[in-house]
């Protein structure tokens with residue numbers, strides 16, 4: 444590693460002369476030859492079982508989609524004060540509205556009209572480093588902001604505490620006739636003991652060990668990564684991932700409580716995998732139980748998460764071109780471990796964190812995608828996957844062709860729309876955020 448540049452002197456440059464001996468080695472020459480061969484080292488095709496897609500399902504006529512965006516504004520001068528802004532959006536669209544929009548060049552005014560009565564927004568900000576909140580450490584300020592943000596009334600009053608209701612509905616399992624009487628024990632943010640819990644339907648209470656105040660949102664354990672005056676950017680992205688999940692479950696809770704039959708005509712689309720990392724997985728377990736319970740109650744909830752980057756997406760670029768049109772491939776655990784993750788880990792991939800099975804779908808050369816579909820099972824049946832385990836599979840497959848976008852490869856129109864609304868970087872708001880955080884950061 445060369446030395447980095449400072450304020451006074453330039454950076455050290457690495458010498459290229461030392462490479463000469465290396466390229467004479469036969470092993471290195473062989474490696475370079477392989478490197479230039481696009482067909483070398485592709486996954487073994489006999490392990491990839493593409494199957495035909497069904498064409499018997501009824502398409503959903505109401506679609507909800509969710510997306511979030513995150514901007515960390517960091518001062519370039521030491522001590523690098525930092526604030527994170529998080530925005531999430533829930534978007535509703537029906538088939539009728541989609542059929543009226545031009546999929547190649549949608550009219551911005553038509554989109555604006557759609558947004559005005561079918562999008563819900565949520566936004567919040569976190570002090571991450573060296574930002575001062577009088578009387579509070581960053582540790583406790585961030586905990587409080589997470590709690591208050593989940594209780595948020597929303598930018599447009601429409602949210603009205605609905606996100607907190609959804610969180611309680613999921614973690615106390617209020618969808619079940621016999622809900623949980625208390626939360627599974629989690630690490631107390633004050634005494635650090637694994638004794639904190641809350642009784643049914645409580646949003647905050649006292650730690651049984653140290654009597655410190657605990658919030659329902661402490662169950663996600665985001666405080667485990669923070670120190671008194673330091674929160675990593677990961678805290679903001681973890682918050683965003685929890686909030687997006689709660690956003691997409693809000694219409695599910697609403698219709699479950701008011702008219703379950705509506706859910707049989709819906710498709711829920713989340714941008715990104717159906718997965719909650721590390722300690723957030725506390726939310727994945729009740730979600731899996733809900734999907735199973737709903738299926739057993741004969742209300743199949745159609746939900747997908749679309750992966751637009753990452754190792755599964757990259758793998759699709761390897762295997763997708765030779766796949767037949769209108770087909771699906773569900774990789775099993777062994778395939779995921781050896782061909783996609785290239786890992787020696789034993790155990791089932793994502794069995795605690797994921798609530799959807801990974802599925803590769805190809806409609807045609809332009810529309811290939813990686814989506815996640817819930818099965819309601821821990822480990823998502825990856826030992827022996829079959830499309831019969833994928834919840835509301837036929838409805839999903841019947842709906843996707845109607846919402847394919849022609850603007851980007853493998854794109855889904857509702858995600859594209861939600862993306863446009865949620866995006867902090869393409870919106871003029873990114874500039875505004877920078878301006879208005881300038882004061883806070885430079886003080």
Ligand SMILES: [Zn+2]
Pocket residue numbers: 631632633634635636639650651652653654655
């Ligand atoms: Zn405690």
